[in-house]
Amino acid sequence: MSQPLIKYTLTRAGRQPEWLSKDSRAFKGEHSAPANKPGKLPRYGSPQDNIFLGIGAGDPDSDGTPDGYVGTIASKADLQTYITTVGTAAGYEVITGTVTGVSTSVTTGGSEAWNPGEDYSGPGLTTTTSDKVTSTGVGTVRTFGASQVIKVVTEVNNATGVSTSTVDTPVVLDPASTKSNSSTSTSVGIVTTTNEISGVTTTTTTTTTESYTYTDAMTSTSTSTSSTTTDGVTTRTDTVTTTEITNYVTDYDYAAEATRLWDIYEAINA
Numbered sequence: 001m002s003q004p005l006i007k008y009t010l011t012r013a014g015r016q017p018e019w020l021s022k023d024s025r026a027f028k029g030e031h032s033a034p035a036n037k038p039g040k041l042p043r044y045g046s047p048q049d050n051i052f053l054g055i056g057a058g059d060p061d062s063d064g065t066p067d068g069y070v071g072t073i074a075s076k077a078d079l080q081t082y083i084t085t086v087g088t089a090a091g092y093e094v095i096t097g098t099v100t101g102v103s104t105s106v107t108t109g110g111s112e113a114w115n116p117g118e119d120y121s122g123p124g125l126t127t128t129t130s131d132k133v134t135s136t137g138v139g140t141v142r143t144f145g146a147s148q149v150i151k152v153v154t155e156v157n158n159a160t161g162v163s164t165s166t167v168d169t170p171v172v173l174d175p176a177s178t179k180s181n182s183s184t185s186t187s188v189g190i191v192t193t194t195n196e197i198s199g200v201t202t203t204t205t206t207t208t209t210e211s212y213t214y215t216d217a218m219t220s221t222s223t224s225t226s227s228t229t230t231d232g233v234t235t236r237t238d239t240v241t242t243t244e245i246t247n248y249v250t251d252y253d254y255a256a257e258a259t260r261l262w263d264i265y266e267a268i269n270a
Helices: 076-090 254-269
Strands: 005-008 030-034 050-055 069-073 094-110 126-129 143-158 161-168 179-195 199-215 217-230 233-250
Touching (some): 030 076, 076 254
Antiparallel strands (some): 143 199
16 A cells, blocks of 8 residues: 655644554655635635645545545656745745854953952953954845834924924844845824814924845854962953854755655655
């Protein structure tokens, strides 16, 4: 009895079908894809609106197929074509975090220098900072697009005069990230109200929004502490390491993934 490569959905109860292979090498739930076509009447309802790849426990019955069965994939070429179609629609890509910058700051001093009392008059602490060592990764640096309100100016004009308030909210990014393609836009809103005491009040709100892209990078720090004692004098050294990690994007290897899954299928059916 063969164990075919099957396209399937969850059961109507929202569970993995019981007729999937129980072989410890088998896979299920791979490469989820929408079961319904955009703009068309839905063929599948929730929770059966996603199609997965898995290994079936046996060939489908020609007289009828079980709940959740969609179809089989009969060749490695068809498998790669299917995965490529699903992955292209879903935007498959490989994200690799790469260390792109490392710097250290070393602070050294005697135990009294680290915890000086009121009468301490020693040499204090000495700090040495290294130049940052940089490197690059493989692929393209991952970037995101974003927008943020960076300034709101509110002007209130009524019988008592004109008052203006400004709230600035600059964009704050991780020190390792780089901002680019920055542009700003401004919108103005005017609201007029009337009451018996202050008369007519006109409130003008000017909002400035910045749109930009930024690189997917982040900074982390770690501190290590060591102590040495020589002739009764203890010296403590703190080393702070600052690491910058940048995420790089490379193309998804559809052929390699098809080979991985097909090799499993063939091993089970050998």
